[in-house]
Amino acid sequence: MFISHRYIQPEEERIKKVGTRRHNVPPIDLSKLKGPDQKKVVDEIVRAVETLGFFQVLNHGVPLELLESLKNSAHKFFSLSPEEKCLFCPGVSPSSKVKYGTSFVPEKEKALEWKDYISMGYTTEEDALRYWPNQCKEVALDYLKLSTKMVREIVEILIENLGAKLEESRIEGLLGTKLVNMNYYPPCPNPDLTVGIGRHSDTGITVLLQDHIGGLYVKLDEDDNNNHGGWFEIPPFSGALVIIIGDIFQILSNGKYKSVEHRVRTSTESRVSIALFNSPKSTEKIGPLENLLKKDGVAYYREVVFQDYINNYFANAHYGKNSLDFAKST
Numbered sequence: 001m002f003i004s005h006r007y008i009q010p011e012e013e014r015i016k017k018v019g020t021r022r023h024n025v026p027p028i029d030l031s032k033l034k035g036p037d038q039k040k041v042v043d044e045i046v047r048a049v050e051t052l053g054f055f056q057v058l059n060h061g062v063p064l065e066l067l068e069s070l071k072n073s074a075h076k077f078f079s080l081s082p083e084e085k086c087l088f089c090p091g092v093s094p095s096s097k098v099k100y101g102t103s104f105v106p107e108k109e110k111a112l113e114w115k116d117y118i119s120m121g122y123t124t125e126e127d128a129l130r131y132w133p134n135q136c137k138e139v140a141l142d143y144l145k146l147s148t149k150m151v152r153e154i155v156e157i158l159i160e161n162l163g164a165k166l167e168e169s170r171i172e173g174l175l176g177t178k179l180v181n182m183n184y185y186p187p188c189p190n191p192d193l194t195v196g197i198g199r200h201s202d203t204g205i206t207v208l209l210q211d212h213i214g215g216l217y218v219k220l221d222e223d224d225n226n227n228h229g230g231w232f233e234i235p236p237f238s239g240a241l242v243i244i245i246g247d248i249f250q251i252l253s254n255g256k257y258k259s260v261e262h263r264v265r266t267s268t269e270s271r272v273s274i275a276l277f278n279s280p281k282s283t284e285k286i287g288p289l290e291n292l293l294k295k296d297g298v299a300y301y302r303e304v305v306f307q308d309y310i311n312n313y314f315a316n317a318h319y320g321k322n323s324l325d326f327a328k329s330t
């Protein structure tokens with residue numbers, strides 16, 4: 001079947017199915033943070049963030065029925081007519097925080113991503129219920145609310161492990177911007193030629209629900225056990241959420257934590273994923289933590305205002321972890 005040349009990726013960005021390696025590590029059971037295994041679970045989280053930049057979780061506080069409703073509501077929204085979806089196109093959307101679009105930064109991309117999305121920025125509950133699409137507003141809002149405690153717990157674990165004590169207002173500042181993104185990857189006649197999302201890293205901490213289709217790939221370094229690095233698929237795990245660590249944690253930790261480069265392969269079947277992006281407030285200053293600078297004696301990253309980082313992030317097409325260059329010390 002014919003694929004418009006605008007979607008055909010250069011050879012080096014294509015994702016081959018043959019020879020795909022899978023990252024079959026069981027999800028971390030977050031309910032154990034409450035029991036005798038607490039330390040073990042904390043260590044597992046820290047180790048994953050230091051070496052991989054992501055992990056999967058179970059018993060995360062988001063009910064399984066809600067995960068099903070999220071996927072169904074994403075399908076409901078994306079099966080609307082183009083005219084109905086475009087009521088949320090930039091310029092006509094009732095709110096600048098709600099946006100229906102395609103690809104990532106189409107005007108900058110050499111080849112387009114095989115993906116549509118509806119992005120729902122959170123300000124207040126009232127605004128969410130007023131401006132987010134009817135097909136998904138309630139479930140998306142529940143997802144955001146019910147994930148909050150888990151996200152907060154993970155961030156506290158990561159900060160404490162760095163030996164830092166942050167005030168409540170600072171933690172709130174680091175998690176001050178919340179956005180629910182529903183991604184829709186239409187069936188693709190030739191997944192070998194296209195990509196769903198090009199390789200990139202996220203900004204803050206992402207809670208990701210993927211469906212049963214699969215296709216999420218992460219790039220890993222060679223590890224201490226001499227396992228070769230490269231691209232691995234994260235197989236869908238029923239009931240699990242994927243926690244993706246973004247660039248700001250690499251910056252705050254002066255390089256001890258890693259943001260993970262990831263991408264999505266298309267499929268001959270449609271796929272949905274629902275991401276909750278937790279990022280800093282736009283005015284928040286992000287740089288290596290004070291105590292680490294003292295300890296390390298060197299800053300691998302400079303301090304950036306989060307809005308400046310974001311402006312740079314959206315000014316470029318997805319291109320691996322280049323988004324982090326903006327904050328690198330020169």
Ligand SMILES: O=C(O)CCC(=O)C(=O)O
Pocket residue numbers: 181183197202208210215216262263264272273275
């Ligand atoms: O669809 C996926 O599995 C990943 C989505 C993603 O990486 C993103 O929205 O930033």
Ligand SMILES: [Fe+2]
Pocket residue numbers: 200201202262
């Ligand atoms: Fe991502």
